[in-house]
Amino acid sequence: MKKSIPAKSFPWLVVPPAAALIFLFGVPLLLVFAVSFATRGTYGGIEWTFTLANYISIADPLYLRIFWRSLWLAVLTTVICLLMGFPLAYVIARAPKRWQGILLFLVIIPFWTNFLVRTYAWMFILRSEGLLSTVLSALGLTREPLTLLFTDTAVLIGLVYGYLPFMVLPLYAALERLDPSLIEAAWDLYARPHQVFVRVVLPLSKPGVIAGCVLVFIPSLGAYVTPDLLGGARSMMIGNLIQHQYLVVRDWPFGSALSFVLMAGVLAALLYYLRAGGARSL
Amino acid sequence: MDRVSADASIVMREVTKRHGTTVAVDHLSLSIRKGEFFAILGPSGSGKTTTLRLLAGFEQPDAGEIIIEGQPMQGVPPNHRPVNLVFQNYALFPHMTVAQNVAFGLEMKGLPSAEIGPRVAEALEMVRLVGKQDRLPSQLSGGEQQRVALARALVNRPAVLLLDEPLGALDKQLRLEMEVELKALQERVGITFVCVTHDQEEALTMSDRMAVMHHGRLLQVGTPEEIYTAPASAFVASFIGVSNSLPGRVQAIEGQRATVAVEGIGLVHAPVCAGLRAGAPVLVTIRPERLHLSRDPATDGSQNQIRVRIAKAIYSGSEMHYLVTLPNNLTWKARVPNADGTAKRFDAGESAYLKWRTTDAVLLPE
Numbered sequence: 001m002k003k004s005i006p007a008k009s010f011p012w013l014v015v016p017p018a019a020a021l022i023f024l025f026g027v028p029l030l031l032v033f034a035v036s037f038a039t040r041g042t043y044g045g046i047e048w049t050f051t052l053a054n055y056i057s058i059a060d061p062l063y064l065r066i067f068w069r070s071l072w073l074a075v076l077t078t079v080i081c082l083l084m085g086f087p088l089a090y091v092i093a094r095a096p097k098r099w100q101g102i103l104l105f106l107v108i109i110p111f112w113t114n115f116l117v118r119t120y121a122w123m124f125i126l127r128s129e130g131l132l133s134t135v136l137s138a139l140g141l142t143r144e145p146l147t148l149l150f151t152d153t154a155v156l157i158g159l160v161y162g163y164l165p166f167m168v169l170p171l172y173a174a175l176e177r178l179d180p181s182l183i184e185a186a187w188d189l190y191a192r193p194h195q196v197f198v199r200v201v202l203p204l205s206k207p208g209v210i211a212g213c214v215l216v217f218i219p220s221l222g223a224y225v226t227p228d229l230l231g232g233a234r235s236m237m238i239g240n241l242i243q244h245q246y247l248v249v250r251d252w253p254f255g256s257a258l259s260f261v262l263m264a265g266v267l268a269a270l271l272y273y274l275r276a277g278g279a280r281s282l
Numbered sequence: 283m284d285r286v287s288a289d290a291s292i293v294m295r296e297v298t299k300r301h302g303t304t305v306a307v308d309h310l311s312l313s314i315r316k317g318e319f320f321a322i323l324g325p326s327g328s329g330k331t332t333t334l335r336l337l338a339g340f341e342q343p344d345a346g347e348i349i350i351e352g353q354p355m356q357g358v359p360p361n362h363r364p365v366n367l368v369f370q371n372y373a374l375f376p377h378m379t380v381a382q383n384v385a386f387g388l389e390m391k392g393l394p395s396a397e398i399g400p401r402v403a404e405a406l407e408m409v410r411l412v413g414k415q416d417r418l419p420s421q422l423s424g425g426e427q428q429r430v431a432l433a434r435a436l437v438n439r440p441a442v443l444l445l446d447e448p449l450g451a452l453d454k455q456l457r458l459e460m461e462v463e464l465k466a467l468q469e470r471v472g473i474t475f476v477c478v479t480h481d482q483e484e485a486l487t488m489s490d491r492m493a494v495m496h497h498g499r500l501l502q503v504g505t506p507e508e509i510y511t512a513p514a515s516a517f518v519a520s521f522i523g524v525s526n527s528l529p530g531r532v533q534a535i536e537g538q539r540a541t542v543a544v545e546g547i548g549l550v551h552a553p554v555c556a557g558l559r560a561g562a563p564v565l566v567t568i569r570p571e572r573l574h575l576s577r578d579p580a581t582d583g584s585q586n587q588i589r590v591r592i593a594k595a596i597y598s599g600s601e602m603h604y605l606v607t608l609p610n611n612l613t614w615k616a617r618v619p620n621a622d623g624t625a626k627r628f629d630a631g632e633s634a635y636l637k638w639r640t641t642d643a644v645l646l647p648e
Contacts, residue, residue: 179371181369181370181371181373182373182375184338184340184367184369184373185367185373185374185375186375186386186390187340187359187360187361188338188339188360188361188365189366189387189390189434189435189438190387191361191390192361192390195390200375203377204376204377
């Protein structure tokens with residue numbers, strides 16, 4: 001362990017964040033947990049009659065399909081972000097020092113604009129008479145207008161776009177610390193470029209890969225704005241289903257049960273992932 | 283050049299490498315023989331590390347050619363060269379054990395694992411690391427890490443082993459031990475070693491032959507003794523060891539002896555060097571350990587002598603180190619053995635006669 005100031009020496013600094021977490025996160029979570037076992041009232045209220053019906057009705061194939069689509073889209077988003085983010089992070093980490101700052105800045109620039117606005121922009125790009133369709137037909141690559149908007153592909157594009165920076169930043173942090181002489185050493189010891197990558201670069205950047213995947217997978221799985229705007233009613237994800245239950249159907253107990261199954265799912269996936277990927281690096 | 287090619291391990295011809303606008307290596311021609319321990323000595327920025335990286339294949343020359351074991355190296359990447367490099371910071375793979383580090387090169391070459399095991403064990407035995415094969419590099423001392431780096435390179439049985447400041451990260455005691463060990467290792471395996479260093483003592487102790495580099499150029503190539511006793515230029519003389527010097531002008535040459543006029547001091551005698559002409563500016567150099575101090579002037583004509591003032595007297599165990607001020611205000615260093623006891627010691631502020639044999643001085647054209 002590195003030398004650090006013991007946390008004991010200023011216990012009062014822990015009080016505000018702890019209080020915030022307990023009252024603003026812990027208590028509402030318990031409330032949601034309680035509601036998930038209640039019954040929906042006739043006019044959308046909550047009747048405090050204990051039932052497991054909310055959890056049982058999730059097993060409906062209609063809802064399972066939405067869960068499955070969410071999981072699939074989240075995994076696909078994570079994999080695509082990793083495949084696109086790794087070369088980008090590598091190039092930034094190997095660039096001259098003064099360029100690194102500029103390149104990282106460019107990665108972060110989209111955050112300056114509201115996520116909702118940026119997603120609307122994607123609607124304009126992806127719709128049938130939109131930018132992409134116009135450009136492609138002008139180039140003679142397509143004859144008919146694209147039907148991209150309101151499909152799973154559109155949701156995937158939006159998710160990858162939105163979460164790519166969360167993959168690039170931890171990967172950059174890991175790759176920037178990688179000693180370039182290790183790559184040269186592997187090269188000197190007869191490794192071909194792909195072997196250098198698999199045997200040296202990848203294992204040593206594993207903490208960044210794990211962090212990046214977690215940071216992309218979790219928000220993708222619970223995404224709401226992107227599937228709502230780019231997926232429409234046909235490409236619903238869990239986030240939209242939960243919102244729908246709370247605000248449209250006004251079935252709070254069922255919405256709560258969905259939320260808890262999602263949380264449990266994320267937790268289980270995370271534990272499995274960390275156990276499988278992280279244990280060997282420790 | 284072609285005469286030595288038959289037993290040459292490395293031949294460099296007119297190799298030039300630029301980094302941006304600076305010329306890191308400037309028309310360098312060099313031939314290194316098979317099985318010799320060759321040191322490249324130079325200050326930082328002299329181009330010695332670039333030379334090593336050109337040999338390893340991490341950089342390609344802008345001009346000139348490099349031939350290793352008879353094969354031209356133009357466009358050959360590091361993984362296809364018959365050389366291995368021991369990195370300055372060792373560059374051990376931190377996520378692999380000692381044995382995995384050492385086995386890496388053999389695995390990449392595609393050797394069957396039945397062969398890799400014994401080879402790794404043999405290499406670890408050679409560098410006395412048996413029993414540490416399952417440690418991670420971070421669990422080893424600096425000296426042990428260095429030996430892992432050596433084993434990881436030597437296990438591949440390269441034609442040439444390149445070493446980049448191999449002892450630079452070790453403390454002094456360990457460095458002295460490793461100098462001897464490295465030389466013994468090289469003699470045992472019979473592989474050509476090319477070692478880059480900024481430490482003149484390291485180069486002198488270990489190498490069979492050495493080169494002195496400065497500003498991307500080779501200043502002198504020769505055995506340590508040749509370079510130490512007959513430095514070819516003022517830079518080599520000063521870099522190879524602390525050397526005292528006097529700027530002067532040749533007044534007369536009689537046979538093997540030159541008389542040099544030094545402003546503020548008078549006439550000094552020294553053996554002639556090649557290409558010396560009367561009237562030419564020269565540097566008279568003399569090593570600190572060749573100087574003597576005395577309270578009485580010499581009567582013998584074979585010695586040079588200058589009356590000096592002792593500026594500082596430093597006791598350092600077996601020797602006294604004196605800083606003396608010459609009449610022309612130059613400061614010289616003198617090292618006098620303490621074997622005779624304290625009787626002849628000088629104190630700061632005293633006057634003394636500084637003497638040296640004419641034949642101990644070296645003249646360098648300026």
